[in-house]
Amino acid sequence: MKKTLLALVVAGFVLAGCDQQAAPESPSQTETETAAVVEHQAQADDASVTEVPVTLPEVDQPEVTQPIADSAHSARNALDWDGTYTGILPCADCEGIKTELIVKKDGTFILTEVYLGKEGNAFEYEGSFNWNTAGNTIALPGAGDGAVQYFVGENQLFRLDREGNRVEGDLASHYVLRKQ
Template structure:
C-alpha cells in the first residue's frame, strides 16, 4: 500500500497556474498553460506555435490524484498526454502511459508555476 501521509496532494502548494512550451512533432512547440483549482477543476490552454494563426484551444474539466497522491490526471482528454507528476512549483508532463519522460528532451516537458491562486 502506498504511504499517502506525505504526498504532493497534501504537502505541496499545488494550486495555481503553470506555463511552459513542450515539444511538438509538427510545429515549433505547444505553449501550454494549466490552472489547477483547489476544487479539483482545471483549465488547459494550448497554443500550437508556428501553425496557421497559432491554433489555440481551451479545455475545462476535472482532475483527480492517483493513489499515491503524486500525479494528477486531467479528465476529458483523449489521444493526448493527460497526466502530470506534481513537483515543487512544477508540473512534469508524463508520457501516454503515465511515465516520466527521460532522455535529452526531458527538461522540455516541464511547466513552471507562475502564480498561486
C-alpha cells in the first residue's frame, strides 16, 4: 500500500514538472485533487478498504492578462478637436452663459461669453491654449478670472471646475460645449 502511495506522489510530481507555465501562488485544482487522493488512500490504508485507481483530469488554467492602455493615443493626437464649440453654461446670477469657443490647430483660441439676462455683459478672450501632459485637457490662460480648462472629448468639450475636475451631479450635463 505504501508503494502505491509513493508511486502516486511521484507521478503527481512528474505531472506537475511537465507543466511549462509558471506555478501560481495558490495550489491549483490538480494539486488539490492529488492531495485529496493521497489523503483518501492514507485513510484507506488505515481502514483496510479496497483501492480504486483515480484518474485526475488535466485542467488548463486560463492566462489572465490586464489590458495595457495605449499611451501613444490621446485626445490631442487621435481626435478631430479643432473647431467651434457652443453651449449655454450655468450661471449663479443670470439665466446662463452663452459660450462660444473656437480652438485652432495652431494652438490659439477665441472665447466669447455672453451673460444672458444682463446688459453689456459680453466678454471675448483670445490667446494660446495649453495641453496637459496626458493630452486630454486644454487650459485657456487669461480667459476670465481663473484657470479655464476643458476636457476634450469626441465632438464636445467638458468645462472643468477650478481644481481641474469634471463637474458632477445634476448640472453635469450643462457643462458641455458641442462642436458645430
